[in-house]
Amino acid sequence: AQSVTQLGSHVSVSEGALVLLRCNYSSSVPPYLFWYVQYPNQGLQLLLKYTTGATLVKGINGFEAEFKKSETSFHLTKPSAHMSDAAEYFCAVSDVHQGAQKLVFGQGTRLTINP
Amino acid sequence: EPEVTQTPSHQVTQMGQEVILRCVPISNHLYFYWYRQILGQKVEFLVSFYNNEISEKSEIFDDQFSVERPDGSNFTLKIRSTKLEDSAMYFCASSAQAAEAFFGQGTRLTVV
Numbered sequence: 001a002q003s004v005t006q007l008g009s010h011v012s013v014s015e016g017a018l019v020l021l022r023c024n025y026s027s028s029v030p031p032y033l034f035w036y037v038q039y040p041n042q043g044l045q046l047l048l049k050y051t052t053g054a055t056l057v058k059g060i061n062g063f064e065a066e067f068k069k070s071e072t073s074f075h076l077t078k079p080s081a082h083m084s085d086a087a088e089y090f091c092a093v094s095d096v097h098q099g100a101q102k103l104v105f106g107q108g109t110r111l112t113i114n115p
Numbered sequence: 116e117p118e119v120t121q122t123p124s125h126q127v128t129q130m131g132q133e134v135i136l137r138c139v140p141i142s143n144h145l146y147f148y149w150y151r152q153i154l155g156q157k158v159e160f161l162v163s164f165y166n167n168e169i170s171e172k173s174e175i176f177d178d179q180f181s182v183e184r185p186d187g188s189n190f191t192l193k194i195r196s197t198k199l200e201d202s203a204m205y206f207c208a209s210s211a212q213a214a215e216a217f218f219g220q221g222t223r224l225t226v227v
Binding site: 104 | 159212217218219
């Protein structure tokens, strides 16, 4: 069975500082990996995804994540935090490469940006 | 930009009542999903739907739940007899073949 662990339910950084949100997964097959963001009172928006190929993937709003198979990790980073990045971030894994993609989510990390 | 739309945004219902949550997936998508998020907990998969039938469902999706695509555009989740523990945010999502899921804004269901 697949699972996702996000280390840290709350992360707080200063504006302009590096953002690092950690995600580790377990999967019995090569995974598809996703980061979603949820702004207050909104739905889940895809930030970025890894399927195959290049292990460093770039997403929207300056975020990127690196798939490290040896560490079973898919950490999310952004070099310089902006106030508008304050939101909840969810890492998710899917083991389905065709058809309906059932996602297994982590518990989420709430990111707070300090001025 | 195409989006998944859900109605209503908030539904309050009495325990034991039936509720129907509605979703309009993105028009050229083939796969449809319902997820739920109980307050303070993970987003959990409920069910996926393809070609007018359920392709996979979780343990949560018991006989009290059903899904339907009644008219080729809407995708509904029905809870027959709501319980207090059904209170959650329910998200609809859709995807194209082998592609990421796009989520709606969610319906907050409160069972009183």
